[in-house]
Amino acid sequence: MSEFNREEILELYKDLRVTDVRDGLDWVGYHGYGTVDHSIKPLFRTAVVGIARTARYLPYEGPVPMVTGDEYTEWVKYYYSEICNDEWKNDIQEGDFIVMDVAGQDVGILGSNNTLDFKSKGARGYLTNGGGVRDTDECIMQGIPVWSKFISQGMDQTRIRYYEKDIPVAIGGVAIYPNDVVVADGDGVVVVPSKVAKEVAKYAHQELSGDKKGRAKLYEKLGWELDETVK
Ligand SMILES: O=C([O-])CC(=O)C(=O)O
Numbered sequence: 676m677s678e679f680n681r682e683e684i685l686e687l688y689k690d691l692r693v694t695d696v697r698d699g700l701d702w703v704g705y706h707g708y709g710t711v712d713h714s715i716k717p718l719f720r721t722a723v724v725g726i727a728r729t730a731r732y733l734p735y736e737g738p739v740p741m742v743t744g745d746e747y748t749e750w751v752k753y754y755y756s757e758i759c760n761d762e763w764k765n766d767i768q769e770g771d772f773i774v775m776d777v778a779g780q781d782v783g784i785l786g787s788n789n790t791l792d793f794k795s796k797g798a799r800g801y802l803t804n805g806g807g808v809r810d811t812d813e814c815i816m817q818g819i820p821v822w823s824k825f826i827s828q829g830m831d832q833t834r835i836r837y838y839e840k841d842i843p844v845a846i847g848g849v850a851i852y853p854n855d856v857v858v859a860d861g862d863g864v865v866v867v868p869s870k871v872a873k874e875v876a877k878y879a880h881q882e883l884s885g886d887k888k889g890r891a892k893l894y895e896k897l898g899w900e901l902d903e904t905v906k
């Protein structure tokens with residue numbers, strides 16, 4: 676693709692299921708690429724398409740200060756300004772799918788509070804290769820879509836170090852580059868390299884329309900009313 680047009684790509688992918696996109700990747704020869712490992716699961720069943728916005732974190736090596744609770748309150752301010760300042764949050768764009776390599780750590784970088792802020796800036800969904808999310812009852816209630824390996828109780832401080840943004844990261848066996856297309860639903864996550872995004876969408880739509888026709892006939896045979904999944 677000569678020029679990457681976010682709006683055009685988001686429009687092209689908005690109705691596609693993970694399975695359609697998986698098939699589309701197969702159609703252009705990417706059989707072994709794109710499917711994020713099945714150990715990475717949705718927090719709740721929903722579907723999101725977005726443009727990969729990447730960040731990398733490392734386990735925090737220390738030290739953890741042995742101080743009083745009040746001194747710790749002060750130290751936490753230093754921690755969030757110098758060690759874990761999540762720089763990517765300052766330039767989120769509408770349509771971003773936040774992809775965080777957290778090095779498999781059990782840490783709740785995302786919670787019911789900061790995800791609302793990121794949502795108001797345009798973030799559509801989150802993908803991590805560790806924990807990454809806490810306050811999950813509220814995140815579910817607020818409709819914050821997260822695909823992660825597990826849920827984490829602990830907050831960032833002393834557990835993780837923000838390292839860099841807008842770089843390639845490896846999540847569930849897939850190398851994800853900034854601007855790749857991330858498609859996620861109840862079947863998991865699939866990633867499309869931006870250079871083949873249009874071609875993959877073409878065959879994904881071919882699969883989807885074939886499937887709709889087939890299922891619509893079966894709905895009719897069963898005497899079911901047609902719903903939006905077959906129209
Ligand atoms: O404090 C954090 O970093 C994550 C969190 O629990 C929230 O935003 O609600």
Ligand SMILES: [Mg+2]
Nearest residue numbers: 786787788810
């Ligand atoms: Mg919280």
